[in-house]
Amino acid sequence: MHKLLMDHPGEKLFLLGNEAIARGAMEAGLAFATTYPGTPSSELSLNFFQMSRESDLYFEYSTNEKVALEVAAAAANAGVRTMCVMKHVGLNVAADALMTLAYVGVRGGLVILTADDPAMFSSQNEQDNRYYGKLSGLPILEPSSAQEAKDMMGYAFDLSESLQEPVIFRTTTRLNHSTAQVSLGEMKKRKPRGDFVKDPFNYVTVPAVSRKLHVKLLKNFEKAEELANSAPWNFIEGAGPWGIICNGVSYNYVADAVKDLKISDRVKILRVGFSHPMPGNLIKSFIRDCEKVLVVEEGEPYMEEAVRSFAQDAGNIGLIAGKRPDLFSRLFEYDPAMVRTTIAKFFGVPCEAPKIPDLSDIPALPQRPPNLCAGCSHRATFYAVNQATRGMETIHPTDIGCYTLGFLPPLSAGDFLICMGSSVSTGCGFSKTTDKKIISFIGDSTFFHSGMPGLVNAVFNNHDITLIILDNGTTAMTGHQPHPGVDMDALNFEGFHRISIESVVRGIGVEHVSVIKPYNVKKSISAIREAIDHKGVSVIIAKQACTLFERSLKKPHGKPFTVSDQCKNHRACINDLGCPAFFVENERVRINASLCSGCGVCAQICPEHAIVPLK
Amino acid sequence: METKRLIIVAVGGQGNLLASKVLGEAASRSNIPVRMSEIHGMAQRGGVVESAMIFGDAQSAIISDGEADILLGFEPLEALRALNRCNQNTVVITNTSPLPPFTAAIGKGVYPDLTTIKKLIAAKTGRLMTLDANALAKEAGNELSVNIVLLGALIKAGVLPVTAESVREAIAATTKKAFVETNIRAFELGYGAV
Numbered sequence: 001m002h003k004l005l006m007d008h009p010g011e012k013l014f015l016l017g018n019e020a021i022a023r024g025a026m027e028a029g030l031a032f033a034t035t036y037p038g039t040p041s042s043e044l045s046l047n048f049f050q051m052s053r054e055s056d057l058y059f060e061y062s063t064n065e066k067v068a069l070e071v072a073a074a075a076a077n078a079g080v081r082t083m084c085v086m087k088h089v090g091l092n093v094a095a096d097a098l099m100t101l102a103y104v105g106v107r108g109g110l111v112i113l114t115a116d117d118p119a120m121f122s123s124q125n126e127q128d129n130r131y132y133g134k135l136s137g138l139p140i141l142e143p144s145s146a147q148e149a150k151d152m153m154g155y156a157f158d159l160s161e162s163l164q165e166p167v168i169f170r171t172t173t174r175l176n177h178s179t180a181q182v183s184l185g186e187m188k189k190r191k192p193r194g195d196f197v198k199d200p201f202n203y204v205t206v207p208a209v210s211r212k213l214h215v216k217l218l219k220n221f222e223k224a225e226e227l228a229n230s231a232p233w234n235f236i237e238g239a240g241p242w243g244i245i246c247n248g249v250s251y252n253y254v255a256d257a258v259k260d261l262k263i264s265d266r267v268k269i270l271r272v273g274f275s276h277p278m279p280g281n282l283i284k285s286f287i288r289d290c291e292k293v294l295v296v297e298e299g300e301p302y303m304e305e306a307v308r309s310f311a312q313d314a315g316n317i318g319l320i321a322g323k324r325p326d327l328f329s330r331l332f333e334y335d336p337a338m339v340r341t342t343i344a345k346f347f348g349v350p351c352e353a354p355k356i357p358d359l360s361d362i363p364a365l366p367q368r369p370p371n372l373c374a375g376c377s378h379r380a381t382f383y384a385v386n387q388a389t390r391g392m393e394t395i396h397p398t399d400i401g402c403y404t405l406g407f408l409p410p411l412s413a414g415d416f417l418i419c420m421g422s423s424v425s426t427g428c429g430f431s432k433t434t435d436k437k438i439i440s441f442i443g444d445s446t447f448f449h450s451g452m453p454g455l456v457n458a459v460f461n462n463h464d465i466t467l468i469i470l471d472n473g474t475t476a477m478t479g480h481q482p483h484p485g486v487d488m489d490a491l492n493f494e495g496f497h498r499i500s501i502e503s504v505v506r507g508i509g510v511e512h513v514s515v516i517k518p519y520n521v522k523k524s525i526s527a528i529r530e531a532i533d534h535k536g537v538s539v540i541i542a543k544q545a546c547t548l549f550e551r552s553l554k555k556p557h558g559k560p561f562t563v564s565d566q567c568k569n570h571r572a573c574i575n576d577l578g579c580p581a582f583f584v585e586n587e588r589v590r591i592n593a594s595l596c597s598g599c600g601v602c603a604q605i606c607p608e609h610a611i612v613p614l615k
Numbered sequence: 616m617e618t619k620r621l622i623i624v625a626v627g628g629q630g631n632l633l634a635s636k637v638l639g640e641a642a643s644r645s646n647i648p649v650r651m652s653e654i655h656g657m658a659q660r661g662g663v664v665e666s667a668m669i670f671g672d673a674q675s676a677i678i679s680d681g682e683a684d685i686l687l688g689f690e691p692l693e694a695l696r697a698l699n700r701c702n703q704n705t706v707v708i709t710n711t712s713p714l715p716p717f718t719a720a721i722g723k724g725v726y727p728d729l730t731t732i733k734k735l736i737a738a739k740t741g742r743l744m745t746l747d748a749n750a751l752a753k754e755a756g757n758e759l760s761v762n763i764v765l766l767g768a769l770i771k772a773g774v775l776p777v778t779a780e781s782v783r784e785a786i787a788a789t790t791k792k793a794f795v796e797t798n799i800r801a802f803e804l805g806y807g808a809v
Contacts, residue, residue, distance in 0.1 A: 014639045014649075121654050145674070178652040178676035179636075181643050252674035337679030354681030355702045357739035363731075365696055366724025368626065368716035370662040574721050580661055583720040 002051050007187045015182040017175045018043040020146035021113065024153025025083050026051065028109075029188035032075040033059045034068040036449065037478040038087030039122035040176040041115035045085050046479065056192045061481055064420070064449040065090035069097040069112065076110035076166070077203070079194030081157055088116040088129045089419065093450065095132070100205050101166060102136040103213035105220075108194060109157035110166040117173050118298045119333040124400070124419065126332070128299035129170055133276030137217045139224045140168045140276035141233065144251040146180045152233060152273065154185070159227070163220050168276070172298065174249045174333065225277040233273030234282055240266040242347050243290035245283070245303055247272045250296045253339035260340055261349055278306040284314040294346050295322030298334050321346065370405060374581035375557070375597025377544035378403040378470050380518035382413035383577055383601065385439060385468065387521075388528035393436045399423035399451070401443035402477045403470050410578045413441065421450025427465040428458050437532055438465040444501060445475040445483035452504065458537045459509045466531045466538045471501055472546035480549045491553075505539045512538035519544060521604040547597045558598020559613045563589050566610035573602040573611065616647070618671040619775050620678045624697045625664050625689030626714050630762035633790070635666045637766060641777050641785035642670060650676040661717070663693055670776055685774040686740075687765055689748070690714045691732045704741040708768050708809065710761065712749035744772060746808040755801035763790075763798045767805025779806060 003013065004023045015023065022044050025033070033052075035045040045061070052059035058075075062068035065086045072084035086094065091114045098112070114132070117123040133140035141156050143149035149171065160167040201209055228234060238258070244267055246254045251271045258264050270286045272279065287293050287307065295304040304322035311320055323330055327342050337354050344351030372379050382403075385396075398404055398414035399422065407414025416426055427440035442451045447469050458465055475481040482488060488496035505513050512534040516524045524542070531538040550557060560581075567589055574582050574589060579602060581595040591602075593614055603611040621638075625631035635651055642649040650673070653666040667678040681702045688694025688709035701707065711729060719726040737743040748764040755764065763786065770779050779802075786798045 012643065014636070014643050173654075174652055174677060177654065178650060179639060180650045180676065181648065249676070252676065255674045335677055335679040336673075336675040337682060354679060356681035356699055357701065357703060359698055359739070362695065362698065362735060363727055364724065365692060366716050366719040366726055368661070368663050368693070368718065371717060373661065578717070578721070580717040580720075582717075583715060584722070 002047070002054060004047055005051055005055055009184055009186045012181045012183045014179060015146055016043060016179045017146045017149055017171065017177060019047055020150040020182045021153060021171070022047040022051070023182070023184065024150035025111070026057070027150070027185045027187055028154040028157040029081050029190050030083055031057060031190040031192040032072065032080045032082040033057065033085065034062045034072045035085040036062055036065045036068050036090055037475055037481040038090050038115070039478055040117055040173040041085050041087050041113060042478040042481070044113065044176070045481070056190055058192060061483065063484060065094040066097050069094040069101070072110060073097065073101050073106070076106035076108045077104070078196045079108040080191060081109045083111045083113065085113045086115070087123065088114050088127055089123060089125065090114070091129055091132055093420065098132065098136055100210070102138050103205060103210055103217055104203060105165040105216070106160060107164065109160035111153070111156045111160060111169050112166050113169045113171065115171050115173070115176050116299070119173070121173055124417070126299070128302060129168070130275055130302045131300065133168055137221055138166055138168050138276070139163065139274065140170050142170045142248050142273055142275050143175060144248055144271065144273065146175070146178065147182050148273070149175060150182055151185070155233070163224055165217070165220055172248055221277055225280060228274040228277050228279040229281045231274040231279070234271070234279045236268055236270050236286060238264055238268045240268050241289070241291045242267045243270065243287055243293040244296060244343065245270045245272060245286070245293060245307060246296040247275055247303060248298065250298055250334055250339065253334055253336045254296050254343070256336050257340035257343050261344055261351060263347065263349055267347070272303060275303065278303065278310070280310050283307055283310045284316070287311055287316055287318065287320070288314070290318055292319040292321070292346070294327070294343065295320065296328065296334070296339060297322065300330055369408065371408070371578070371580050372402065372405050373548050374579050374595040375547040375599040376402070377472060377518045377542065377547070377599070378406055379411065379577060379579060380521065380544070380599065380601045381468060381470060381524065381542040382406045382411040383605070384518065384521060384524035384528055385413060386411065386576070388525045388532065389437065389439065395430050395434065395436045395438050397423040397426040397430065397438070397440040399442040399446045401446055403441055403443055406441070410575055420446055421454055424451050424454030424467055425457060427467065428454070428461065428463040431464045439532065440465060440467045442467065442469055444469060444471040444473065444485050447501065448484045448499070452508070455505070455508055455510070455537070455539070462536060464536060466540065468540045468542055469501055469505070471541050471543045472549070474546050474549050476546045476549060480546070480552065501541055505541070510537050510539045512536070513541070515541045515543055517544060518542045519599050519601055521601060547599070558600060560591065560593040560596035560598050561600065561603055561611050562591055562593065562614040564610050564612050566608045568608050568610070570607050572605055572607060576605065577602055616671040616776070618669060618673045620682055620684045621668045621670070621687065621775060622678055622683040622697060622700045623666045623668070623687045623689070624693040626693065627661050627664050629689045630759065631664055631666060631689055634762035634766050635668055637763070637782065637785045637789050638668060638777065640789050641781040644784055645777065645781045647776055648672065652676040663696070685769070685772060687769050689761065689765060691729060692716070692726060695727070695732045695736060698736065698739055701740050703739070706742045706744070706772050706774050707736050707740045708744045708765070708772055709736070710748040710765060711745050712747055744768060744809040746805065748805065751804040751808060752801055755804050756797040757794065757801070760794070760798055760801035763801040764805035767802040767807070768809045771806045771809050
């Protein structure tokens with residue numbers, strides 16, 4: 001049985017934040033969950049997926065976050081407890097649904113989890129999704145630890161049902177990806193079936209209905225603000241003339257700092273865990289007798305601005321600070337020492353900075369950047385494109401996935417990227433405004449997520465672009481989740497259909513479509529040449545299973561290759577491919593046999609045919 | 616309880632996430648509070664994988680530069696690169712078996728020689744302990760048990776409040792049945808090597 005399904009209340013498990021959240025949802029009687037995978041939220045969905053195989057929990061990997069939220073919205077309006085999980089930028093995709101779902105509301109509890117990524121460990125921006133609370137009017141809950149995240153989930157569902165509207169559950173990477181001992185609670189019974197009662201004058205958002213619903217949303221806001229003022233998630237610790245207001249993981253750094261600085265007799269802390277609506281009355285009474293107040297929050301001055309406005313409202317003119325050049329930054333994530341020294345500076349108490357040794361005499365160290373895996377078929381495709389376009393001026397709009405790493409030398413196959421699906425549509429813009437050849441790259445999962453509308457646009461408006469769909473049969477970057485093009489039968493999962501990317505592309509009306517096997521270098525190059533010679537939209541589907549996924553499935557791979565004595569040190573293998581299985585020893589090129597997947601691409605490009613299968 | 620902060624640095628695929636899981640399990644078995652954080656996702660594709668573990672009474676799950684009490688390096692270059700996480704009292708344990716990054720292989724940067732690496736680490740920290748964990752893993756019967764060999768050395772260093780017995784129990788409870796015997800052997804070899 002899945003460890004998160006076991007009904008052993010009181011037991012302590014060493015759980016990843018994402019596992020604790022999943023457990024909290026299950027304890028709350030979660031019956032329906034949807035997602036589009038995205039780091040740092042991915043393990044949460046993986047656990048739901050696994051649990052759905054052995055319980056009556058319904059879970060799906062939806063095509064994108066907007067679809068996921070719409071599917072979830074209906075389930076919740078049929079009265080079923082539902083969760084919708086995504087990374088922070090996913091909520092941008094789902095925002096259209098979110099804004100009006102806030103008007104319509106829900107009947108069964110709906111919790112929308114958004115996992116923010118301060119410092120951008122695995123994301124294209126570090127937007128602060130607490131502003132989605134302000135934008136939509138919906139409540140936001142933010143835990144500080146794995147245990148609290150689990151406990152807060154039950155409250156989130158209750159809150160959603162009492163307000164009859166979705167609740168946003170906001171986490172950050174350091175919460176999702178930190179592990180701690182979590183004590184389990186009781187499992188509530190799931191109610192997987194509900195009913196939808198027709199009520200079009202409250203559900204069909206024509207202007208006359210929406211005008212009424214917006215009034216309801218604002219009334220709910222007042223109720224929610226009252227709840228925030230008394231919720232146990234907004235608590236005060238300690239007493240003293242100095243005030244610190246903090247949230248999320250920053251609270252942990254503050255708590256440790258106050259202890260380390262031995263100022264607990266002078267400081268009181270307000271930890272805000274129910275952060276939209278902000279608890280106005282609680283804040284006003286907290287700051288009333290404070291000499292000065294420091295707001296500690298990663299990201300934007302979301303709480304700071306609110307606190308200042310409450311202070312103005314209350315006629316309080318004490319110093320309130322947070323984001324300031326000499327205090328906290330809006331950039332990146334915080335850490336314990338940084339929070340400790342900033343608190344010490346602000347309140348004027350002594351503090352020893354950590355003693356980092358003098359590292360000025362350390363030589364420049366070779367970097368270890370992330371790289372496409374040995375044998376990754378994307379590398380083969382990028383190589384073939386570089387060969388096919390030799391001497392041509394090109395622009396390569398790229399997209400979000402492992403293949404984004406192709407922008408690094410020596411492949412240098414990636415020139416522009418803003419968001420999921422943007423490779424196709426930005427290609428359209430570049431093709432109309434420059435004289436360069438546009439060859440865009442998109443992954444299979446990303447194509448289904450949001451690449452298709454761009455391709456429709458390209459065909460309709462007759463843009464001159466070549467789109468290369470890198471089809472490795474999985475959502476590799478986030479941990480090999482399925483997508484609509486995956487052969488689920490082959491993975492022994494029943495009850496799915498498979499959508500052929502080639503049929504979709506042909507159905508959209510692309511005239512020039514070819515499918516290549518990227519490990520076959522010569523044929524790939526000539527197919528790419530033909531595609532870029534075609535005036536208008538052409539699509540190449542580069543089909544080859546993800547080598548990392550194949551290895552994890554224990555599928556047999558090709559025999560490793562080795563470099564024979566024929567090698568004359570041209571080093572095309574290293575200089576043009578950059579496969580990490582290569583290394584240089586005593587000025588000779590070698591192949592690490594345990595890394596080599598046997599794809600044989602290097603053997604095809606070696607001018608001396610010196611790369612041969614290992615006997 | 617006194618707070619102890621451990622940083623583990625490794626190269627993707629060396630198994631440091633399993634090592635920290637075993638260690639966390641061992642601490643839990645001894646009722647020692649522990650929090651850990653690690654970085655997943657894009658950073659894992661062949662790059663450096665770092666986990667931070669904090670034992671004892673603290674709420675933070677990450678460790679600031681200069682504040683590690685103990686640094687465990689799965690690879691010597693990565694141990695050297697992580698010196699900014701250490702201070703003059705930090706105990707450093709590192710594997711001496713190098714895994715040169717691809718950049719060095721293609722001539723972008725030079726992999727420093729092992730003597731230099733050891734000298735630099737020893738000069739800037741409290742104490743340096745080294746072992747060839749790859750050789751010991753082989754001796755234990757499984758080349759992939761480098762992580763468990765290093766766990767043995769880590770426990771021997773005596774900085775963390777975790778006992779060897781609790782780690783043995785955690786190995787038996789969390790690693791795959793077929794590997795428990797070799798893993799225990801690997802643990803003992805690492806424990807005896809420093």
